[in-house]
Amino acid sequence: MNKMPPRLPSVLVVGVNGLIGHNLYIHFKNSGWLTFGISHHPGSDVAFSFDLYHPDYQSLESMANQVDFAIICSAITNIERCKNEPSAYQFNVINTIDLIDYLCRLNVIPIFLSTNMVFKGTSRYYYEDDDRYPTTTYGRHKRAVEDYLLKSGRPFLILRLCKVIGVEYQDGTLLTGFLDRLRSGKEIICARDQYLSFTYVGDLIRALQMLITSKSYGIFHISSIEIFSRLELAVQVAYFFQLDQKYIIPCFMEELDFSEPRPQHNSLDSTRIIGMFGFSFSNLQNCLSMIKTNYENTQSLKQAIHF
Numbered sequence: 001m002n003k004m005p006p007r008l009p010s011v012l013v014v015g016v017n018g019l020i021g022h023n024l025y026i027h028f029k030n031s032g033w034l035t036f037g038i039s040h041h042p043g044s045d046v047a048f049s050f051d052l053y054h055p056d057y058q059s060l061e062s063m064a065n066q067v068d069f070a071i072i073c074s075a076i077t078n079i080e081r082c083k084n085e086p087s088a089y090q091f092n093v094i095n096t097i098d099l100i101d102y103l104c105r106l107n108v109i110p111i112f113l114s115t116n117m118v119f120k121g122t123s124r125y126y127y128e129d130d131d132r133y134p135t136t137t138y139g140r141h142k143r144a145v146e147d148y149l150l151k152s153g154r155p156f157l158i159l160r161l162c163k164v165i166g167v168e169y170q171d172g173t174l175l176t177g178f179l180d181r182l183r184s185g186k187e188i189i190c191a192r193d194q195y196l197s198f199t200y201v202g203d204l205i206r207a208l209q210m211l212i213t214s215k216s217y218g219i220f221h222i223s224s225i226e227i228f229s230r231l232e233l234a235v236q237v238a239y240f241f242q243l244d245q246k247y248i249i250p251c252f253m254e255e256l257d258f259s260e261p262r263p264q265h266n267s268l269d270s271t272r273i274i275g276m277f278g279f280s281f282s283n284l285q286n287c288l289s290m291i292k293t294n295y296e297n298t299q300s301l302k303q304a305i306h307f
């Protein structure tokens, strides 16, 4: 007798209009997984409207009952807003924990996107179980939700990410942002003493798919191996695309007007996921090549439309 093929997992993406939520939603939908999306934007192209400032769980019930995993992409991600707006705590911590609690009661496994900013950032390559001493309110919000999950005794996934980048035309992420500014002759102010790794959104999607399908739970660091100063990154973008470096203005972190101390080192050790799956991360050259292809394709498309 033929065995039934195993059922594909079903996912709910909370916050489909953000950078990460958008990419995850498109990917899982195109992969044939049963995929639901929710957004606080009325009129956006998703089945369910949900505002985490004023959550209405009744509207979620029928959909939440159909999913195995919920990827929580909704957050107030602006570091200054987290510090200055008291409602950001309500959103990022109180209401996010309530949502997680609600989902867990329906046996949905929560996937929480956290950050290297739970660490102090005084050294490189933090491990999953290193002590967390966030220096920013944003980082403290993330640590509070992590603490809740760690103490919950339920299965969960926490993915800690470094600066997330995309490679699409003018997607407004770090490398394409540098490229767009350099191409239009706008200055970029870059600290020579702030060090970072990045998380390419395509790697994040691949990693998440592997973790879900293998039913792996716990905390995972998802970050490229290379570390660059912000200044080096901008110079590499200019060099790769043969653009003038005169618009790159070097500075030191202390010259930037941050209202809270920012970590100097923003890198994570990802050997846990590399060891488990032989996972390979994209490097800077891979990402710059993808950006080049996407910009060339968009430009030839624009030219074709023009003629």
Ligand SMILES: NC(=O)c1ccc[n+]([C@@H]2O[C@H](COP(=O)([O-])OP(=O)(O)OC[C@H]3O[C@@H](n4cnc5c(N)ncnc54)[C@H](OP(=O)(O)O)[C@@H]3O)[C@@H](O)[C@H]2O)c1
Residues within 6 Å of the ligand: 014, 015, 016, 017, 018, 019, 020, 021, 038, 039, 040, 041, 050, 051, 052, 053, 072, 073, 074, 075, 076, 077, 113, 114, 115, 116, 160, 161, 162, 163, 164, 165
């Ligand atoms: N980007 C990074 O470099 C990075 C690094 C580390 C960790 N992370 C974490 O990854 C997650 C996603 O980040 P992102 O960069 O994609 O964020 P983003 O582009 O700033 O998007 C913000 C997210 O919040 C949702 N949202 C905003 N207001 C909402 C509301 N009132 N109710 C419900 N949802 C609301 C948005 O979805 P809708 O507009 O569809 O509602 C969107 O998913 C966040 O938790 C962030 O902290 C990001």
